[in-house]
Amino acid sequence: MKKNIQMPKLSEQMESGVLASWNKEVGEVVEKGEVLFEIEMDKVVSEVESMESGVLEAVFFEEGDEIKADEIIAVINCD
Amino acid sequence: MIYIENDSTDPFFNFALEYYLITExxxxxxxxxxxxxxxxxLMVGKYQNTIEEINQNYAKENGIKVVxxxxxxxxxxxxxxxxQFSFITRGQSDTIDFSKYISPVIEGLKKLDVPAEFNSRNDLVIQGKKFSGNAQCMxxxxxxxxxxxxxxxxxEQMVKCxxxxxxxxxxxxxxxxxxxxxxxxxHLTKPIDTDTFKKLxxxxxxxxxxEHYQLTDTDLARIKAIAKEKFASWEWNYGKSPKFNITKTGRFDGGKMEFKLDVNKGKITDCHIYGDFFGTMDISVLSNALIGADYEKESIKKAIAQGDIKQGFYNIxxxxxxDIIC
Known part of the structure; x- marks a missing residue:
C-alpha cells in the first residue's frame, strides 16, 4: 500500500514552510519514528518523523523549496 | 526550571552545551x-548559506568567529x-509558540523600565527597533x-561583518x-553595566x-569534544550550506576573469570561466582543477597551485x- 506524506501544518497561521533537508533518499528503507525530513518556518527548525514504515518511493520537492501546508511531498510504499 | 551557570564566551562550546543537553x-x-x-x-541560521550572509574576509581579518x-x-x-538566553524544554509541541519563552524576558526588562514588545517576526523591539532575535528547533x-x-x-562592527x-x-x-x-x-533610565544586567x-x-545544575568534568569533556567535532568544524559551518551558484569577477593587469561556480555541500561541482585575459593554457585545465575542491580559500589555492596553472596566465x-574565487 502506498501512503502520501504531506507537508505538516505547525501552527494555525502556517500557510507554507521550507523543506530544509531530506534525511532519507528515494529507494531507502524508512522505519516508523525515524526522522524523514526537516522543515523550517518562522525561524523554527522541526524534525518530522515518518508515521509509516516502508520504502521512500518518490519525493516531489527538493531541499530549499517552499511548500504549502498539507501539500503532498512524498510517497512511501508500505508493502 | 533549573539554571546552568555558563561563563564560557566560546560560541562553539556554548552551542555544544545546548546540543549536549538535548541529545545526550x-x-x-x-x-x-x-x-x-x-x-x-557571527551566528548563521541552520539552513542558511554562510558565504551569502557574512563578510568572510572581514570576519577572518578581525578574528570574528563563524558558527x-x-x-x-x-x-x-x-x-x-x-x-544570549536559552530555554531547553522537554517535549515537542505540535504548534509553534514563541510567547511563552519571550514573555519572561519582557517581564524582566519591564522591571528595568524598558518598554519592550514583540514584532511580527517574533523579534523583540523597542520603539520599532530590534534588540532581540529569537529562534527555535525541535x-x-x-x-x-x-x-x-x-x-x-x-x-559598527556588526554592519561591517x-x-x-x-x-x-x-x-x-x-x-x-x-x-x-x-x-x-x-533605553535605561538608570545606567547599569552588562554584568549587573545579566544578574537582574x-x-x-x-x-x-x-535551583541550578553544576556541569561536571565529564560533562565539560563531552561538550568540548562536541564543540570541536561539530560546531567549530568547516563541514558544519560552511559545508552544510544549501547548494548554490556563485559568480565572481576579477580584474587583473592581465585582463578580466569571470568564474561561474556551482557549489554543493561545500564543494565546487561545476565551473565555467569567461573573460578577456591572456593565457597560454586551455582554460579547462583551471576549471577542472577547481571542480572537487572545497569552496574555501586554502583548498582552492592548493587545487590551482600546479605548475601549468601557475605559469598559464599573463600577469595573474x-x-x-x-582571492577572487573565494
Missing part, C-alpha cells in the same frame, strides 16, 4: 535555562556587549528556544531580513529560584586567483 545528558528537570555571551561571533546554529532564522552578530523530544539581547553591542561583498549568488538558503537595531543600554535578568526569569598569480 537527559537531565530529569523539565526545563533548563542558560544565560550566556560570546566573543565577537552555524541548530535553529532556524537569519544571521546575527554577537559580542561581549550582548547576551530535536530529540526537546524544544530549544534561544534568543539574543543587544545590550551594548558594537553596531554583515555587509557582503558585491557578487551574484543564487541559492535556496533561508535569507536574513535586515532590520533596524538598538541597544538596551540606550537571570533573577527575574528564575523568579528568585536558586595563484593568490590573486584564489
Amino acid at each position: 545528558k537527559n537531565l530529569p528537570e523539565d526545563q533548563i535555562f542558560i544565560f550566556w555571551r560570546t566573543e565577537p561571533t 552555524r546554529r541548530i535553529t532556524g532564522g537569519g544571521t546575527i552578530y554577537t559580542d561581549m556587549g550582548g547576551w 530535536l530529540n523530544g526537546y524544544t530549544l528556544h534561544h534568543g539574543s539581547l543587544l545590550f551594548s553591542t558594537d553596531f 554583515l555587509t557582503v561583498d558585491d557578487y551574484k549568488i543564487i541559492s535556496k538558503g533561508i535569507k536574513s531580513v535586515k532590520e533596524r537595531v538598538t541597544n538596551i543600554s540606550d 535578568m537571570v533573577d527575574s526569569i528564575m523568579q528568585g529560584s536558586k 598569480n595563484v593568490d590573486e586567483l584564489a
Whole structure:
C-alpha cells in the first residue's frame, strides 16, 4: 500500500514552510519514528518523523523549496 | 526550571552545551535555562548559506568567529556587549509558540523600565527597533528556544561583518531580513553595566529560584569534544550550506576573469570561466582543477597551485586567483 506524506501544518497561521533537508533518499528503507525530513518556518527548525514504515518511493520537492501546508511531498510504499 | 551557570564566551562550546543537553545528558528537570555571551561571533541560521550572509574576509581579518546554529532564522552578530538566553524544554509541541519563552524576558526588562514588545517576526523591539532575535528547533523530544539581547553591542562592527561583498549568488538558503537595531543600554533610565544586567535578568526569569545544575568534568569533556567535532568544524559551518551558484569577477593587469561556480555541500561541482585575459593554457585545465575542491580559500589555492596553472596566465598569480574565487 502506498501512503502520501504531506507537508505538516505547525501552527494555525502556517500557510507554507521550507523543506530544509531530506534525511532519507528515494529507494531507502524508512522505519516508523525515524526522522524523514526537516522543515523550517518562522525561524523554527522541526524534525518530522515518518508515521509509516516502508520504502521512500518518490519525493516531489527538493531541499530549499517552499511548500504549502498539507501539500503532498512524498510517497512511501508500505508493502 | 533549573539554571546552568555558563561563563564560557566560546560560541562553539556554548552551542555544544545546548546540543549536549538535548541529545545526550537527559537531565530529569523539565526545563533548563542558560544565560550566556560570546566573543565577537557571527551566528548563521541552520539552513542558511554562510558565504551569502557574512563578510568572510572581514570576519577572518578581525578574528570574528563563524558558527552555524541548530535553529532556524537569519544571521546575527554577537559580542561581549550582548547576551544570549536559552530555554531547553522537554517535549515537542505540535504548534509553534514563541510567547511563552519571550514573555519572561519582557517581564524582566519591564522591571528595568524598558518598554519592550514583540514584532511580527517574533523579534523583540523597542520603539520599532530590534534588540532581540529569537529562534527555535525541535530535536530529540526537546524544544530549544534561544534568543539574543543587544545590550551594548558594537553596531559598527556588526554592519561591517554583515555587509557582503558585491557578487551574484543564487541559492535556496533561508535569507536574513535586515532590520533596524538598538541597544538596551540606550533605553535605561538608570545606567547599569552588562554584568549587573545579566544578574537582574537571570533573577527575574528564575523568579528568585536558586535551583541550578553544576556541569561536571565529564560533562565539560563531552561538550568540548562536541564543540570541536561539530560546531567549530568547516563541514558544519560552511559545508552544510544549501547548494548554490556563485559568480565572481576579477580584474587583473592581465585582463578580466569571470568564474561561474556551482557549489554543493561545500564543494565546487561545476565551473565555467569567461573573460578577456591572456593565457597560454586551455582554460579547462583551471576549471577542472577547481571542480572537487572545497569552496574555501586554502583548498582552492592548493587545487590551482600546479605548475601549468601557475605559469598559464599573463600577469595573474595563484593568490590573486584564489582571492577572487573565494
